Amino acid sequence: MDAIDVRNLTKRYTQTLAVDDISFSVKPGAVIGLLGGNGAGKTTTISMLLGLLVPTSGSIFVLGRDMAKDRFAALARMNFSSPYIALPQKLTVAENLRVYGHLYGVPDMRRRIAELAEQFDLAGLLNRLAGELSAGQKTRVALAKSLINKPDLLLLDEPTASLDPDTGDFVRTALETYRRETGAGILLASHNMAEVERLCDHVLMMKQGKIVDRGTPDDLIARYGREDLEQVFLDIARNNVRERVS
Amino acid sequence: MNASARRVWGLVYRHLTLYRRSWPRLVEIAYWPTLQLLIWGFTAAFFAHAHGSPAALGGGALIAGVLLWEITLRGQLGVTITFLEDIWSRNLGHVFVSPLRPAELVVSLLAVSLFRTLIGLLPAIIIAYLLYSFNILVLGPVLFFFFVNLTVMGWWVALGIVSLLFRYGAGAESLAWTIAFGITPVACVFYPLQALPVWLQPIALALPPEHIFAGMRAALFHHQLAWGELAAAAILNLLWMLLAVAVFAGQFRAARVRGALISIGE
Numbered sequence: 001m002d003a004i005d006v007r008n009l010t011k012r013y014t015q016t017l018a019v020d021d022i023s024f025s026v027k028p029g030a031v032i033g034l035l036g037g038n039g040a041g042k043t044t045t046i047s048m049l050l051g052l053l054v055p056t057s058g059s060i061f062v063l064g065r066d067m068a069k070d071r072f073a074a075l076a077r078m079n080f081s082s083p084y085i086a087l088p089q090k091l092t093v094a095e096n097l098r099v100y101g102h103l104y105g106v107p108d109m110r111r112r113i114a115e116l117a118e119q120f121d122l123a124g125l126l127n128r129l130a131g132e133l134s135a136g137q138k139t140r141v142a143l144a145k146s147l148i149n150k151p152d153l154l155l156l157d158e159p160t161a162s163l164d165p166d167t168g169d170f171v172r173t174a175l176e177t178y179r180r181e182t183g184a185g186i187l188l189a190s191h192n193m194a195e196v197e198r199l200c201d202h203v204l205m206m207k208q209g210k211i212v213d214r215g216t217p218d219d220l221i222a223r224y225g226r227e228d229l230e231q232v233f234l235d236i237a238r239n240n241v242r243e244r245v246s
Numbered sequence: 247m248n249a250s251a252r253r254v255w256g257l258v259y260r261h262l263t264l265y266r267r268s269w270p271r272l273v274e275i276a277y278w279p280t281l282q283l284l285i286w287g288f289t290a291a292f293f294a295h296a297h298g299s300p301a302a303l304g305g306g307a308l309i310a311g312v313l314l315w316e317i318t319l320r321g322q323l324g325v326t327i328t329f330l331e332d333i334w335s336r337n338l339g340h341v342f343v344s345p346l347r348p349a350e351l352v353v354s355l356l357a358v359s360l361f362r363t364l365i366g367l368l369p370a371i372i373i374a375y376l377l378y379s380f381n382i383l384v385l386g387p388v389l390f391f392f393f394v395n396l397t398v399m400g401w402w403v404a405l406g407i408v409s410l411l412f413r414y415g416a417g418a419e420s421l422a423w424t425i426a427f428g429i430t431p432v433a434c435v436f437y438p439l440q441a442l443p444v445w446l447q448p449i450a451l452a453l454p455p456e457h458i459f460a461g462m463r464a465a466l467f468h469h470q471l472a473w474g475e476l477a478a479a480a481i482l483n484l485l486w487m488l489l490a491v492a493v494f495a496g497q498f499r500a501a502r503v504r505g506a507l508i509s510i511g512e
Contacts, residue, residue: 053502091264
């Protein structure tokens with residue numbers, strides 16, 4: 001059973017085709033990168049995977065559950081992190097984790113919070129208000145929240161956006177560790193190509209709502225005759241695709 | 247605690263923790279009911295002093311009206327401000343991608359609203375007793391019926407406002423403070439139905455408070471239970487609540503289609 005199975009997914013707003021007939025799957029334990037420029041349809045795709053947005057057509061199965069009919073069963077086994085969605089600023093780190101521990105029905109929550117505090121170096125921050133934390137600390141807390149229920153599938157929207165290199169590396173290492181220890185699938189939307197090359201087994205390149213190319217990072221770099229994924233990204237973004245591929 | 251109750255408790259805990267830490271929020275809850283009571287209490291005391299016993303009886307109705315109508319206003323604000331707190335903190339995205347069902351979201355909002363209503367009214371009830379010698383408990387057991395019905399009315403008005411927030415985003419948040427106050431003229435809190443123009447009376451009759459406050463005046467002035475009015479209030483509340491839940495469910499679904507759950511803070 002795939003962690004994600006998307007078939008012919010389309011999202012049309014009144015005057016915009018945000019996602020245009022895309023299909024892809026994510027194997028259990030795989031890390032998939034969703035790449036594309038601003039407005040390519042990445043956030044819309046993730047929103048549909050999370051049940052925040054109803055597709056115009058197509059189907060989404062997450063962890064074997066049809067998101068159109070049974071999304072809450074899937075949501076209990078997945079989680080999400082984005083720097084663009086905050087945690088309540090007037091609650092401490094521990095209180096925030098407790099809130100989400102209750103929402104996700106985490107058993108033995110005290111122990112789970114202690115594990116996450118150790119894993120993300122949060123022990124000294126547990127009694128601090130979330131609003132008083134630095135950007136890097138907030139990211140670590142957000143990541144801890146996203147792992148509170150030990151998800152089988154993790155969706156991440158630019159998890160290291162605007163972080164310094166040290167914190168970014170900390171986050172990437174934590175994700176690698178989590179994947180290795182649990183075998184969870186990860187879908188990662190990012191503009192950080194080095195991050196995608198490091199973390200992802202497979203990459204989906206999106207443009208104007210479509211998946212315009214896909215493959216392993218090495219495969220894409222070789223096919224486009226480039227040195228890294230960033231150059232491949234620029235080729236696709238600047239319409240050099242046909243010339244390069246042919 | 248089963249899974250559903252835990253999810254509800256998760257959101258209730260989030261808001262109770264917020265109030266425990268924020269004294270300005272607690273003051274805000276009690277500020278307006280207390281202020282209203284002081285204004286109307288002194289007005290009632292003035293008329294009682296100037297015109298004697300009948301005016302004192304009317305003054306008691308005035309104070310009871312203020313306290314009871316605040317139940318609806320606090321109940322409504324309790325739901326909408328609790329929802330707005332999550333919009334303001336940009337936290338709703340996390341809430342909506344958790345396994346929390348929309349019905350559980352509603353139950354948690356109602357639970358926090360009940361807490362806010364009780365906390366908000368307590369100082370006003372005590373002040374009414376100490377300053378104006380008015381004991382709200384004089385209404386007797388029927389007070390519980392009034393409380394439940396007025397709270398439920400606040401809740402269905404609030405669900406309508408939350409539906410507007412789903413539809414129009416945070417731009418509609420000023421409605422949270424104004425809609426229930428706008429109903430006050432036709433709620434017949436301080437005067438009987440006959441005081442309204444004829445063309446407004448059907449609107450007042452279609453709303454529960456006219457019946458509740460008619461029942462309150464019957465209890466205060468004649469020591470009678472106006473069962474017909476009380477039954478009408480309960481039936482109307484049930485109908486309005488069903489309508490509000492249907493509108494809420496429809497707007498939640500529509501917000502998921504439009505993508506408004508993602509941009510609700512804008």
